[in-house]
Amino acid sequence: xxxxxxxxxxxxxxxxxxxxxxxxxxxxxxxxxxxxxxxxxxxxxxxxxxxxxxxxxxxxxxxxxxxxxxxxxxxxxxxxxx
Amino acid sequence: xxxxxxxxxxxxxxxxxxxxxxxxxxxxxxxxxxxxxxxxxxxxxxxxxxxxxxxxxxxxxxxxxxxxxxxxxxxxxxxxxxxxxxxxxxxxxxxxxxxxxxxxxxxxxxxxxxxxxxxxxxxxxxxxxxxxxxx
Numbered sequence: 001x002x003x004x005x006x007x008x009x010x011x012x013x014x015x016x017x018x019x020x021x022x023x024x025x026x027x028x029x030x031x032x033x034x035x036x037x038x039x040x041x042x043x044x045x046x047x048x049x050x051x052x053x054x055x056x057x058x059x060x061x062x063x064x065x066x067x068x069x070x071x072x073x074x075x076x077x078x079x080x081x082x
Numbered sequence: 083x084x085x086x087x088x089x090x091x092x093x094x095x096x097x098x099x100x101x102x103x104x105x106x107x108x109x110x111x112x113x114x115x116x117x118x119x120x121x122x123x124x125x126x127x128x129x130x131x132x133x134x135x136x137x138x139x140x141x142x143x144x145x146x147x148x149x150x151x152x153x154x155x156x157x158x159x160x161x162x163x164x165x166x167x168x169x170x171x172x173x174x175x176x177x178x179x180x181x182x183x184x185x186x187x188x189x190x191x192x193x194x195x196x197x198x199x200x201x202x203x204x205x206x207x208x209x210x211x212x213x214x215x216x217x
Contacts (some may be wrong), residue, residue, distance in 0.1 A: 005132035006143025008126075021116065021129040021142050067140055 007060050009070035011035045029056040042075030083186050091165055098159035098192050101149035103199050104157050108132050114198045117191050128187035144188055
């Protein structure tokens with residue numbers, strides 16, 4: 001049986017960050033959508049590690065998160081044209 | 083107030099709230115299961131969760147997945163620790179030290195839940211009274 005515990009997630013992007021507590025069986029995508037973070041642009045990072053396609057449908061326990069983590073969407077601005 | 087029972091290496095945490103009532107709160111008033119605080123009072127500090135298979139406990143919350151087998155049907159969680167060679171008083175001390183913060187937050191949340199349960203029941207009864215089964 002899978003143990004379900006509560007994890008603290010700091011979720012956000014370049015301009016907005018929010019702290020939520022969710023079930024460890026929640027998917028990353030669910031949390032992003034609940035906090036209204038647009039994940040269609042930029043790179044997604046979980047505790048600083050880059051996420052790849054398919055990872056958003058995995059749960060926090062799938063990633064071995066046991067207590068807290070940072071789930072951030074980072075949009076890098078284009079360099080100014082010369 | 084939540085109660086803790088220790089049997090062997092098992093630590094059983096019994097909520098003061100019925101498991102079915104917690105499920106109802108999660109369905110109708112999920113925000114009531116979240117303890118908030120911080121500078122603006124909006125930061126989530128602790129949460130009571132409802133698990134489907136197996137509950138768990140962490141610094142940030144407790145997840146109940148079963149009910150006690152007695153008539154009270156309280157939400158309950160069993161975790162296993164190692165108390166090998168320890169006497170009752172040191173076991174109590176160890177459990178209080180390990181789960182004290184969680185239990186304090188759990189008690190703070192549970193204090194408000196009976197009122198929430200009453201509100202849900204009242205709202206549900208009002209709705210039921212206004213439902214007519216014509217055929």
